[in-house]
Amino acid sequence: MLLDVKDLSVGFKTEYGLLNAVNEVEMHIDKGEFVALVGESGSGKTITSLSLMRLIEFNNGKITSGKITFQDQQLEKLSQRQMSEFRGSRIAMIFQDPMNALDPVYPIGQQIAEVLIKHKNMPKKKADQQAIELLGKVGIPDPKTRLKQYPYEFSGGMLQRVVIAMALACKPELLIADEPTTALDVTTQAQILSLLLQLREEFGMAILLITHDLGVAAQLADRVVVMYSAKVVEEAVAEKLFQSPSHPYTRGLLKSIISLDSERKTSLFSIDGSIPALDNIPSGCRFHPRCEYATELCKSKEPPLADKGDSRVACWHTDKLPEEWKLEAASTLEKLEEPDEEKRSALIEVENLSKHFSLKKGIFDKKQVLQAVDNVSFSIRRGETFGLVGESGSGKSTLGRMLLQLEPPTAGEIRFEGKKIINVNADEKKKLKANMQMIFQDPSGSMDPKWKIGNVIAEPLTVHRNLKGDEKRTYVKELMQMVGLNPDWYNRYPNQLSGGQKQRVAIARAIALDPAFILADEAVSALDVSVQSQVINLLQDLQKKLGLTYLFIGHGMNVVRHISDRIGVMYLGQLVEIAQTDELFRNPKHHYTKSLINAIPNPAEKKNTFSQVKGSIPSPTKPPSGCKFHTRCPAATKICKTAKPSLEEDTDGHYVACHHPLTAQAALESKEEMEVQT
Amino acid sequence: MGRYILNRVGISSLVVLGSMTLIFFLLHILPGDSARLIGGDNVSDERVAELQTQFGLDRPLFEQYLSYITGVLTGNLGTSFIDNQPVLSKIMLHFPATLTLTLFSTLIAIVIGVGLGILSAVYQKSWFDYMVRFVNLFSISMPSFWLGILLILVFSIQLRLLPALGSGTWQQLILPSICLGVIGSGLLARMVRNSVLELKNEHFVLALRAKGLRERSIIYKHVLRNALIPAITVIGILIGELLAGSVVTETVFSRQGIGRLIVDSINQKDIPTIQGTLLIAAVLYILVNLLVDFSYAYIDPRIRKSLVK
Amino acid sequence: MNTVYSKAAGEPLKKSKSIHLKRFNLSSVSFSLSLIMILVLILCALFPGVIAPYSPFQMNQAVVMSPPSFTHVFGTDQFGRDMFSLIVYGTRQSLMMGLLAVLLGGFTGTVIGLLAGYFGGIIDTIFMRLTDILLTIPNILLAIAISAALGPSLLNIIVAVSFSAVPNYARVIRGQVIAIKSRPYIDASKTIGMPRMKIIMRHVLPNCSSQIIVMAALGIGTSILISTGLSFLGLGVIKEIPDWGYLLSQGRSYITIAWWIVTFPGLVITLLVIAVNILGDELRDRLDPKRTRA
Secondary structure (H helix, E strand, C coil), X not given: CCEEEEEEEEEEEECCEEEEEEXXXXXXXXXXXXXXXXXXXXXXXXXXXXXXXXXXXXXXXXXEEEEEEECCEEHHHCCHHHHHHHECCCEEEXXXXXXXCCCCCCCHHHHHHHHHHHHHCCCHHHHHHHHHHHHHHCCCCCHHHHCCCCHHHCCHHHHHHHXXXXXXXXXXXXXXXXXXXXXXXXXXXXXXXXXXXHHHHHHCCEEXXXXXXXXXXXXXXXXXXXEECCEEEEEEEHHHHHHCCCCHHHHHHHHHCCCCCCCCCECCCCCCCCCCCCCCCCCCCCCHHHCCCCCHHHHHCCCCCEECCCEEECCCCCCCHHHHHHHCCCCCCCECCCCCHHHCCEEEEEEEEEEEEEECCCCCCCCEEEEEEEEEEEEEECCCEEEXXXXXXXXXXXXXXXXXXXXXXXXXXXXXXXXXXXXXXXXXXXXXXXXXXEECCCCCCCCCCCCCHHHHHHHHHHHHCCCCHHHHHHHHHHHHHHCCCCHHHHHCCHHHCCHHHHHHHHHHHHHCCCXXXXXXXXXXXXXXXXXXXXXXXXXXXXXXXXXXXXXXXXXXXXXXXHHCCEEEEEECCEEEEEEEHHXXXXXXXXXXXXXXXXXXXXXXXXXXXXXXXXXXXXXCXXXXXXXXXXXXXXXXXXXXXXXXXXXEEEECCEEECCCCCCCHHHHHHHHHHXXXXX | CHHHHHHHHHHHHHHHHHHHHHHHHHHHCCCCCHHHHHHCCCCCHHHHHHHHHXXXXXXXXXXXXXXXXXXXXXXXXXXXXXXXXXXXXXXXXXXXXXXXXXXXXXXXXXHHHHHHHHHHHHCCCCHHHHHHHHHHHHHHHCCHHHHHHHHHHHHHHHCCCCCCCCCCCXXXXXXXXXXXXXXXXXXXXXXXXXXXXXXXXXHHHHHHHXXXXXXXXXXXXXXHHHHHHHHHHHHHHHHHHHXXXXXXXXXXXXXXXXXXXXXXXXXXXXXXXXXXXXXXXXXXXXXXXXXXXXXXXXXXXXXXXXXXX | CXXXXXXXXXXXXXXXXXXXXXXXXXXXHHHHHHHHHHHHHHHHXXXXXXXXXXXXXXXXXXXXXXXXXXXXXXXXXXXXXEHHHHHHHHHHHHHHHHHHHHHHHXXXXXXXXXXXXXXXXXXXHHHHHHHHHHHHCCHHHHHHHHHHHHCCCHHHHHHHHHHHHHHHHHHHHHHHHHHHHCCHHXXXXXXXXXXXXXXXXXXXXXXXXXXXXXXXXHHHHHHHHHHHHHHHCCCCCCCCCCCHXXXXXXXXXXXXXXXXXXXXXXXXXXXXXXXXXXXXXXXXHHHCHHHHCC
C-alpha cells in the first residue's frame, strides 16, 4: 500500500466556528494504482486532495483527526518543513486551471528546474537539460526554445503539459490530479488524458484523479471512490461500480450521465434537490433528503462505510436495494413528442452573418481584426431545438448574441418570422425583444444580486406588460410554479439559492413574456451532473407545453445531442457542418465533427487511449488560410490550404463545408485507424 | 520595443499639451484683475491699461494662449509680472531644493514603506503586523504640515539636534525629508502589504507549495517579484504626491523650492510664474509615469515580450 | 402540486448566520472609538456654544499664551483666547469643507464614471483623456491653482478640493461600471428591452453603491487634509472664527514659546482623519463584494 487514509477529518476556521469540510474519509491507494475520487461541487473532494499534501493548512483549514500514512511515514505528524521534502518529489500535484498554476513572471524552464534544484540538488545546467527532456516527454514541440518562454505564451492545453512535466520532474510515486481537464476544451481534454495514461505506464506512478466527471473516471481508473457532502459514500473497483452501484447516490449519478446511446428527447433521470451546504448538513444519512428509498432509520442515524467484500458502501439498505434495481424495468422514461411537420417553417433565418472585432492597442499599432463569426448562414425552424456546438473561440456565443441583438453584426442579415430585424424602429424592436429571450451560462451572474428573485422574474413584465402589485405577484408565482420553484421564495435573494434553483429563476424570467424563441447559451454547463438533468428536463417540458423554439449552445456533445433536433458545428467562426442530430452522429462528414464525437468519454467502455485530434484551435486573429481546419485535419491536402470550402448540401438536409467529406464507410474506418495510431 | 516607446512618448506629449491648455485656461478665467493687483491699491486706470499692454493681457484670450504655447515650445515660459525675471530661470533657481527633497523623501518612503509592507504581510496577524498597521494609519492620517511642525518642535527646539529652517546644507534636508518620507511610507506600506497578502492567496502560490518549495523562497523569490508590479505603479503616484507635498513642507521648513515659489506667486498673482511652476510639476509627473511604464516592461514579461516583436 | 416543485428543486440554502455574532476584538474597539470621535465632533459642529467653555472672541490679556491648565485645557493663544473653545468653534467650518467637497466631488465623479463606463466609445475617450490630464497635476497643486484662480472663499475651497478629487472617483466608478456591464444580468435586461437609463439606474448604480460609499468615506479624510492644508498656506477664508488649518498656521510664529497652539489643532485633525479612515476601512470590509464573499 502506497497511501492509506484513515478517519480523515478536516475543518475550516470561520467566524461561526469550525466548519467540517471532510468527514472521516477513508481510502487507500496501492503502488502504481489509478484511483479516481469522484464528487460534485461541495463534496469535499478537492479539500481531501489538498489535505493529503497538508496544503489545506495554508487555506485556513486544519486536519482535526485521522491518519495519512504514506509508505511508512505519518504525514499528518510532520512539520510543514519536513512535509515540503515530500511535496513535489514523492507526491506531486497538478491543478484544474493551468493558466493560474504557474508564476507569471518566470520562464517555464526555470520553474521546472526549480523543482529539480530543490529536491535533487541538481546544478542549474543539468536541471535545465532535464527540463528540456521532460518537456519533450509531455509532447511539447521544440522544447529548447519553449523553455525560455513565459506561461502567458502557451495555450491552456500546452500549459497543462508544462504543469505535468513539472510534477513529474522528480519521478513521484503518487500524482494527484485535481480536475486536470475541466478548464480545457474537449479535444484538448482527450489529449491530456491520453498523456496521463501514457506517462503512468512510463513512470509507473500511482495516480489519484479528482474529478466530477464519472465518465472520465470510469474510463481511466482502476478503482473509484465516490464522495458526497464531505463523506465517502461508496468505493469499488471501476467495473463493479459502473455495472452494479450499491449506493443510491452513485446509481443516481450514473443514471444522470447522458451517454451517446441514450434515447434522444426523452426526459432524463435526475436526482431531486441539490447538495446541502456545509453549514446545513442533514441529520442521519446526508443523502436522505434526496433519496427516494430513505426510511426513518436513514433520517436519524448516519450509516457507516461498511465493507461488502468487493466494495465499501455507506448506506443502510445495501442488502436489498441493488437486488431491487436489477428487477426494475430497463427504461420507463417517457418519450417526448416530435413537433408536427406543418409547424416546421423557418422561424429564424440567418444569411451571411459576420462579426469582426477590431483590436487596436496604441496609436502607432497596426489594427488587428478578430473574425468572431465569419459568413454564417443557417435557419432555425419553428418548434425545434437547434444545437450549436464548438470549442471556446469558435464564435458560437457571439453568433447567439447577434441573434438577440446584443451585438450588432458587421455584415449579413437576420430574419425573424420572415421579417428583417436589424435596424428596425423602436416599436418593432420592443416587440422582437418580447419574442426572443435568453438563458445564460452563469446562473449567479445572470441576476442582479441586489434584486429579490420575484422582481428578477417580474422584470420583463414591468417593461412590456405594465403589470402592477398583486396582479404581477400572482403571475410571477404562477411562473415560479411552472419552473418548479416554491412560490413562497418570492422575496428571497439570489445568493440564497443553489445553482440549479437560480437557473430555474432565469428560465422563469425567460418564459415570462411567452416568447417564441429562447437562446440557451451553455445553460447547463455550469451545473452539477445531478442538477443538469433536472434543468434539461425542465427545458424539454416547457418546450412541449409552450411550443418554444430553442437555440441550444453547448460544448458538451452528449448534452447537445440529447436535446437537439438539428445540430450545427462551428469552428473558428464558421459553420462547418449542419445535419439532423442522428444523421450527424451516425454519419459525420466533417473531420472536425468526427473528432469532437470521438472525444466524448463513454463510461460504458474502458479504454487505454483516446482518439484525438492534434494541436489546438489557432487564434481567431490569425486564422489559417483556405479551410480553417486544415492545420489540424488528418485529410488535409494542398487545396485545403488555398481554397475555402463552402457549406453545401451533401445529402438531404446534411450540409458540410469540406473538400474531402467523409463517407459513412470512411468515417468508420478512420475511427479505428486513429485508435490504433494513438 | 521602439514602437512601444513611440506610443508611450506620443501619448505623453499629448497629455503634456493637454495639461498646458488646462493650466492656462484655469488661470485665465481667474476673475481677479491681475494688472490692478500688481499696480497696488491706488492705481490709476491709465496705469492699469499700461500694465495690461505691457504683459499682453489686453489681447484676445486665444491669441494669448497661442503665444504661450509657442513660447513654451521654444523654451520660453514668459516673464514674471513681479520682477520681470524670465520664469524659467526663476524655476531653475528653486528647482534643486525641491528635487533633492523629493528624491530623498522618495528614498525614505520606499525603504521604510516596502520593507514594513512586506514584513507585516509575511507576519500577518502578529503583534508586529498590528504595530505597523497602527503606525501606518497615523502616518497617512497626519497633515504633513503638522508632522513637520512636530519634528521641528522635537528635534530643533527641544533637542537642538537639527536646523529647523532654510535650505542649502544637508542637515537642513533631514527633517523635511523625514516628514514627507514618513507620510509616503504609510501609503506605500499599506499597498505593498495588501498586494503581498492577495498574492499569497493566488493559485500559483499553492502550486509552488505543492512543488515542495519552502515558504521563505516562495515569498522572497516569487511573491515579491509579482508584488513589484503594482508597487511600481504606487511609487509613480507617490513621487507625484511627494512633489506636491513639498509645496506644504517647503513652507513649513522655509525651503527655497518650487513649492515656496508657487505659494509666493499665488499671493502676488504672478500668473506666468504660477503657470510655469505648475507646468514643470505636471511634466515631471508625466516623466515619472513614463519611467513607470518602462519599468513595467522590464519586470513584467507579458509586456516585455510583446514589445520585442 | 406543492410537493412536486419543492422536491424537484430542493430546499433553498440556509441563510448565513447573522454577522453580528462577531467576537470582541481589536478592530471593533477601534471602530467604536472612531465612531465616538466622529459623533463628538459632529456635536461640536452643531452646538459649539454648548460644548465650548469660553467664547471664541473673548480675548483675555491676562492669560496670553498660557500653557494648558485646568482652566484652559489646551492653553490660550497669542490673544489670550481659549484654544479648546477655538477648536470647538472651528469644527463646523473644517468638517463642512471636508464633507461638502466629498459630496460634490463624489457626485460629479460618479456621474462621469457612470456615463463613461456604460456608454464607452467617444464619451469614454473624452472623459478619460480629461481625467488623464487632470491627474498629471497632483491634487493639492490643482486645488491650490483653482483656489488661487477663484480667490479665497469657503465655497471656492470646497470647489477646488472636490474638483481635484473628481478624476479619482470617475476612474474607479468607471472601472466598476465596466465590470458590471459585462455581467450577464445586464445582458438579460437588454434582451428584455429595458431602456438604457433604466438599466443604469436600476442595475448599474445600485451595484456600484457600496464602492461609492467606501470611496466617499475614505475621501473625507483626504478632503479634510487638503482643505486644512489650503488654509494653512493662507489660501483659505479668514473669518472671525478660524478653521483648524488657519489656527495652526497662526501658531507657527510662536512655535518656540507656545507649543500648544500648533499641537492641538493638528492633533484634532489627525484624530478625525484616523477615525474617518478606520470607519472607511470597516465599511470596505463589510460592503466590498470581493472581500465578503471569501
